[in-house]
Amino acid sequence: MIKTASPSPPLAVLMAHGADAVAAVRAGRSLNDALAATPAAVRPGTQSLAFHALRGLGAAQALRQQLAPKAPPPWVDALLLLALAVSRPAGDAPPPYDAHTLVNQAVDAAKRHAAAQARFVNAVLRRYLREREALEGAIATDPAAAWNHPRWWIDALQRDWPRQWQDLLRADDRRAPMSLRVNARRGDVPAYLERLAAGGIAARAVSLPGGWGGAAIELALPRAVHELPGFDAGDVSVQDLAAQQAAPLLLGDGLPAGARVLDACAAPGGKAAHLLELADLDLLALDVDAARLQKVDQTLSRLGLQARLLAADARDTAAWWDGRPFDAILLDAPCSASGIVRRHPDVRWLRRPSDIEALARTQATMLDALWPLLAPGGRLVYATCSVFRAEGERGIDAFLQRAPDADLRPSPGQLLPLADNGSKGEAGRPAGLPDDPPPVTDGFHYALLHKRVS
Numbered sequence: 420m421i422k423t424a425s426p427s428p429p430l431a432v433l434m435a436h437g438a439d440a441v442a443a444v445r446a447g448r449s450l451n452d453a454l455a456a457t458p459a460a461v462r463p464g465t466q467s468l469a470f471h472a473l474r475g476l477g478a479a480q481a482l483r484q485q486l487a488p489k490a491p492p493p494w495v496d497a498l499l500l501l502a503l504a505v506s507r508p509a510g511d512a513p514p515p516y517d518a519h520t521l522v523n524q525a526v527d528a529a530k531r532h533a534a535a536q537a538r539f540v541n542a543v544l545r546r547y548l549r550e551r552e553a554l555e556g557a558i559a560t561d562p563a564a565a566w567n568h569p570r571w572w573i574d575a576l577q578r579d580w581p582r583q584w585q586d587l588l589r590a591d592d593r594r595a596p597m598s599l600r601v602n603a604r605r606g607d608v609p610a611y612l613e614r615l616a617a618g619g620i621a622a623r624a625v626s627l628p629g630g631w632g633g634a635a636i637e638l639a640l641p642r643a644v645h646e647l648p649g650f651d652a653g654d655v656s657v658q659d660l661a662a663q664q665a666a667p668l669l670l671g672d673g674l675p676a677g678a679r680v681l682d683a684c685a686a687p688g689g690k691a692a693h694l695l696e697l698a699d700l701d702l703l704a705l706d707v708d709a710a711r712l713q714k715v716d717q718t719l720s721r722l723g724l725q726a727r728l729l730a731a732d733a734r735d736t737a738a739w740w741d742g743r744p745f746d747a748i749l750l751d752a753p754c755s756a757s758g759i760v761r762r763h764p765d766v767r768w769l770r771r772p773s774d775i776e777a778l779a780r781t782q783a784t785m786l787d788a789l790w791p792l793l794a795p796g797g798r799l800v801y802a803t804c805s806v807f808r809a810e811g812e813r814g815i816d817a818f819l820q821r822a823p824d825a826d827l828r829p830s831p832g833q834l835l836p837l838a839d840n841g842s843k844g845e846a847g848r849p850a851g852l853p854d855d856p857p858p859v860t861d862g863f864h865y866a867l868l869h870k871r872v873s
């Protein structure tokens with residue numbers, strides 16, 4: 420019997436699910452949660468449309484405001500915004516469909532799910548096609564439309580990164596590469612590259628950012644993890660290059676076997692696993708979210724690694740600490756995720772300016788609570804996947820004022836999601852491998868703190 424490929428779902432169906440996702444994000448839910456509710460068969464197509472729409476949402480909102488100053492009901496609005504955004508380029512991605520096709524399919528989606536509004540959707544979108552040039556001109560001077568980020572976010576980046584803010588905003592709309600970490604207990608980068616090549620998967624070795632040593636793998640094109648040789652057996656994991664900096668930084672020249680290490684915000688377990696791949700540690704993996712902690716368990720099981728897992732609030736040390744100091748602590752603190760917007764285009768629309776202040780306070784409380792648990796001579800790595808200085812450099816500067824026994828050791832500091840990632844190989848560290856083109860990592864801030872022996 421001849422097998423035929425399963426037909427791809429009609430665009431109108433994808434647009435309807437895409438509108439669900441955009442409506443969910445505009446109502447404050449994460450895109451991941453919204454996509455989890457999408458039927459598996461249409462999830463990839465819906466995700467692709469939703470990513471494009473969220474990368475172009477600022478302009479789409481401004482256009483809809485021009486076309487229909489009174490907002491329609493939320494789902495119809497989301498459908499309009501999706502159709503408008505997807506008929507424009509987003510970052511370096513061209514519109515994936517012809518504009519007339521998108522209008523026809525949007526009207527079809529409206530007829531199925533909001534029949535009373537179908538004529539309105541048709542009228543608005545056809546007017547956009549007719550008056551496109553004038554409408555685009557009218558929104559061109561609106562920063563939120565031009566940069567597709569909320570105004571407060573643009574202002575914050577402008578303040579924090581006066582030279583790089585435009586590049587940072589552009590970087591958020593690029594597609595992120597898929598990077599791999601080879602399990603050091605089971606292989607190395609050259610050997611795994613050979614396995615990828617044997618499987619017809621194009622990839623290259625890349626150095627970790629900032630000249631801090633270590634190599635990883637970047638795939639030419641993203642893949643489903645189960646297509647990666649030995650993934651299920653634990654030979655390899657998916658992890659951004661910047662995130663792969665944490666474990667080597669904490670381990671430094673090496674910790675003695677059995678050293679007591681705390682990963683205070685461990686879920687889903689990427690950095691905890693990396694630590695255990697590199698060293699024999701007595702690792703306590705803590706996370707306040709018991710459901711997310713199960714993911715740590717799954718990650719460690721797949722990789723054949725072991726740690727003690729505990730669901731607890733890292734700040735409430737009296738509730739869980741046994742009184743024995745840790746030799747090293749990783750504090751990968753909850754943060755705005757402003758450094759990983761290219762992977763999570765919803766983040767910029769979900770955050771509020773007050774979130775950054777609240778997160779900075781939580782990060783400070785965590786540092787203050789955990790510092791006394793570190794043994795004299797011990798090391799603490801503070802990490803956030805943020806590009807806002809309030810969650811990085813400023814938080815660490817303030818902590819150093821409060822903790823007289825803390826020294827800031829040579830650290831990567833701020834890694835920006837740019838080809839020139841902002842890290843200049845501080846403190847005389849050699850530059851990394853001359854990768855060409857240089858890999859673009861997620862945005863992270865890393866500080867290595869050392870506790871003085873009095």
Ligand SMILES: C[S@@+](CC[C@H](N)C(=O)[O-])C[C@H]1O[C@@H](n2cnc3c(N)ncnc32)[C@H](O)[C@@H]1O
Pocket residue numbers: 683684685686687688689690691705706707708711731732733734751752753754
């Ligand atoms: C950036 S993620 C950690 C990522 C993880 N280190 C990894 O590499 O896979 C931050 C984590 O902090 C956890 N968290 C937030 N507040 C916490 C608290 N008060 N105590 C412990 N964990 C907390 C969140 O549940 C989340 O899993």
